[in-house]
Amino acid sequence: MSWTTPLDVAAAVCILLGAVLTLVAAIGQVRMPDLLSRMHAATKPQVLGTVLIVLGLSLRLREPGVVGLLLLVVLLQMATSVVSSHMVGRASFRAGQVRDDLLVVDELSDEQLHEEPRGAP
Amino acid sequence: MSPVLRTRRDGSTRPARYRAVQPLAVLWLTLVWLAMWGEVSPLLVVGGVLVAVAVCVAFPLPPVDIASGLRPVALARLVARFLVDVVRASIQVTGVVLRRRPVRNAVVAVDLESSSDFVMTLVAAMLSLIPGSVVVEARRSTHTLYLHVLDVPDEESAEEFRRDALQLEQRVLRALPPHAPEEAGA
Structure with a gap:
């Protein structure tokens, strides 16, 4: 028993939780009814899952160089998952790949009839 | 900008x-x-x-003048609230994925108060990172974000989400107060 034991336990818990969240993301891919709902399952529990796994790794490895790299992994993950989920969601909406029967409110389709030219900022 | x-x-x-x-x-x-x-x-x-x-x-980019008007306390509150939201909403999405009942969604328009592109980008990114919402369209001319929100049983919850999003914008504005117009053009 040394001072590193609690850190190792915390690391194990973090990695396990992160793995569970990633598993939930995978289950969501199968269970969700349409593309946009799948996007939620794919990008969201997975952000926290990545953060937890990276946190567990840095608690276990405890090297400054590695921690810097892992921090970078989290930041880039957050920066890129936003853009990719937006682009996929936007493309699917414009292509009409949305199940209207699942939407309670749809304030975008109501408005797109008199929209500015597509692609305009 | x-x-x-x-x-x-x-x-x-x-x-x-x-x-x-x-x-x-x-x-x-x-x-x-x-x-x-x-x-x-x-x-x-x-x-x-x-x-x-x-x-x-x-790859030149226009400058984003963050450091000049940063409010540390408000920024810390923004980040803390963001982390809490991410954890809470992750649990919520997990529940939605694992339960049996079919999910109902909504596309909600959020008219942002601020006219700054930087604030709009930040709010859109944070809303996307918080589970349960994806930005499907962003209109720069009116500063409107259209978000696909997971698990919205009725119109009341859609209104609630809109209020939450606007509160997030308020927190961003408190942390990074916008510049006066004459300053930006100087």
Whole structure:
């Protein structure tokens, strides 16, 4: 028993939780009814899952160089998952790949009839 | 930031030129470079600065003047609330994935108060990272975000989500207060 034991336990818990969240993301891919709902399952529990796994790794490895790299992994993950989920969601909406029967409110389709030219900022 | 226009002596206007190499960007890129090497040595720092300057010259971006108006306490509150939201909403999405009942969604329009592109980008990114919402469309002309929200049983919850999103914008505005217009154009 040394001072590193609690850190190792915390690391194990973090990695396990992160793995569970990633598993939930995978289950969501199968269970969700349409593309946009799948996007939620794919990008969201997975952000926290990545953060937890990276946190567990840095608690276990405890090297400054590695921690810097892992921090970078989290930041880039957050920066890129936003853009990719937006682009996929936007493309699917414009292509009409949305199940209207699942939407309670749809304030975008109501408005797109008199929209500015597509692609305009 | 919308393009800043400068007026020439003869009265014609042109978009302002930005200085490509910005100290903050160079510092950040150098830190990234060092993090990727995983160690710090004089040669690596010099190499990192050179690479950072080259990247700034090759891919120039308009400056984002964050540091001048930063409020640390409000920023800490923004980040803390964001982390809480991410954890809470992750649990919520997990519940939605695992339960049996079919899910109902909504596409909600959020008209942002601020007219700054930077604030709009930040709010959109944070809303996307918080589970349960994806930005499907962003209209710059009216500063409106259209979000696909997971698990909205009725219109009341859609309104609630809109209020939450606007509160997030308020927190961003408190942390990074916008500049006065004359300052931005100077």
